[in-house]
Amino acid sequence: MRVKRTFEIFGISGLLLLTSFNISVPQAHKIKRVVIDAGHGGHDPGCSGSKTKEKDVALAIALKLGGYIEKNFPDVKVTYTRKTDVFVELFKRAQIANDLKADLFISIHCNASPSKNPYGTETYVMGLYKSQANLSVAQKENASILMEDSYAKNYDGFDPNSTEAYIIFSLYQNAYMDQSLSFATKVQKQMKEKIGLYDRGVKQAGFLVLWKTAMPSILMETGFLSNLKDEEFLSSTKGQEYIATGLYRAFKEYKNEVEGNTGDTIDKDVPQIKDTTAYELMNNDSINSVKDSVKEINPKKEILFKVQFATSSSKKSLTSPDFKGLKDVQEYFQNGLYKYVSGNEKTFESSLLLLNKIHDLGFKDAFVVAFLNGERISPQEAVKLIKKN
Ligand SMILES: [Zn+2]
Structure with a gap:
């Protein structure tokens, strides 16, 4: 009797030990699923340059990025919110990522300004805007919902053009803020240091596409289609490849950091960028040809x-x-x-x-x-x- 009892106690404490052991072992978090979101599409062209539409640039970069990840990380599943020129509602894009329990959400866009001067790249994480300029970017991107059939219902009457509407984002609590910021910082670092793009920084604003995502998420404004040089870069295959490689390398760094991997791996079929003046160099010919044609009229x-x-x-x-x-x-x-x-x-x-x-x-x-x-x-x-x- 006595023996049996001891045995039982041992059994229970053994079970407890086992249970607590299971709980306390940190689950190595793996990046297994990435959702890549090409902004706009279909009847929503996004912003436009002199010859380029945002929806086309975003899709080209998204597909290239996904290709590099698939090729180099067979254990990572890549899902696109769109792979063709179709319209997808903003709330559905987040839903796709949530339904798949994705580990990372990357939304790709282009900026535009009424002035031709602004240029460069910036990466947003979800939050309340800290400047008027950041609010304007979110307002411009969120205006896509006005092209959706039942936007009032799907976004609880949110008016993307009203400044007051953005107050709701002050209540926004994000469990993934640190990871989102970490990835966003890596993206900007790549764009600046490896490609030589002008770094406008990591910023915050209330983007509806990021709002309901339940994973680390970023929205990248790759450049300004309203700026001649940025447009030349973003509309060229080389420029799209460069941005996609920058995103790819930021992804790889982020994955290694999250998973605690050390050591580097060799990238397969990812264009190598040899210097930090890629943006300067690749644009000279096209920009010079534009300037040369101007010169003929105005010597x-x-x-x-x-x-x-x-x-x-x-x-x-x-x-x-x-x-x-x-x-x-x-x-x-x-x-x-x-x-x-x-x-x-x-x-x-x-x-x-x-x-x-x-x-x-x-x-x-x-x-x-x-x-x-x-x-x-x-x-x-x-x-x-x-x-x-
Ligand atoms: Zn956009």
Whole structure:
């Protein structure tokens, strides 16, 4: 009797031990399913450039990204919210990912602005907007629901154009925020460091497509179709490949981090990007050809190098004491910022001499910028143009 009892107790505690053991063992989280969401589609073209529609760029990048993942990670299932030019409601896109219990949701879009100036790439995670600009991007993307048949019902009467409507996102609690931010940061890092795209940062805003997703999720604005150079890049096969490889590499990094994998693997059939000036280099020919055709009508072509030493969100006096007595201070406005430069150098070499002087004044972050007929271009482009003439 006594023996049996001990046995029973042992049995129970053994079971408890086993149970608690099972619970306490951390389940190695694996990235097994990725949903790739090409923005817009069908009767919703998204935004447009001079010759390019957002829906086409987004789909091309989405398919390339999915291809790279499938090829290199046979254990990862890739699902697309659309694989062709069809319309898919925003809420359905999140539903597809939730139904499949996906581990990651990647939504691909392009930006546009009423001005031709803004360019570069930014990645959003779901949250309440922190600036008017971020709100505008979400409003533009969410306006897709106005093309849905019963949007009032599907989004509880949400009006994408009303600023007040976005207040609901202040209540938004996301268990996956840290992972979403981690992936978004990797995406931006890839775009900046490997492809040389202008990094507009990781941001937050209330995107309906991300709202109900129950997994880490991001929405990437790959570039501005309203900007000539971004449009050239995004509409080219090479540019689409580059963005897709950047997303792929961010995915790989993220997967390794989540799964605790160390060591690198060799990528199969993923285009290699050899330097960080891919964006600059690949655009020169197409941009130059556009500029050359402009030149024929307007042969005046002035290339000037200047040294940029200060940037400010508010306008400053050109004789501000902040400028430490620098003569010949000029101002230009770009991407919502006032930028202060000095010099009108005809050669890159002389701009470097000026740069040294300005560094010595204490502007340690100063750098050389170039202008073609008053429009900012990269110094590399300017040097190339000078050589060509
Ligand atoms: Zn979009």
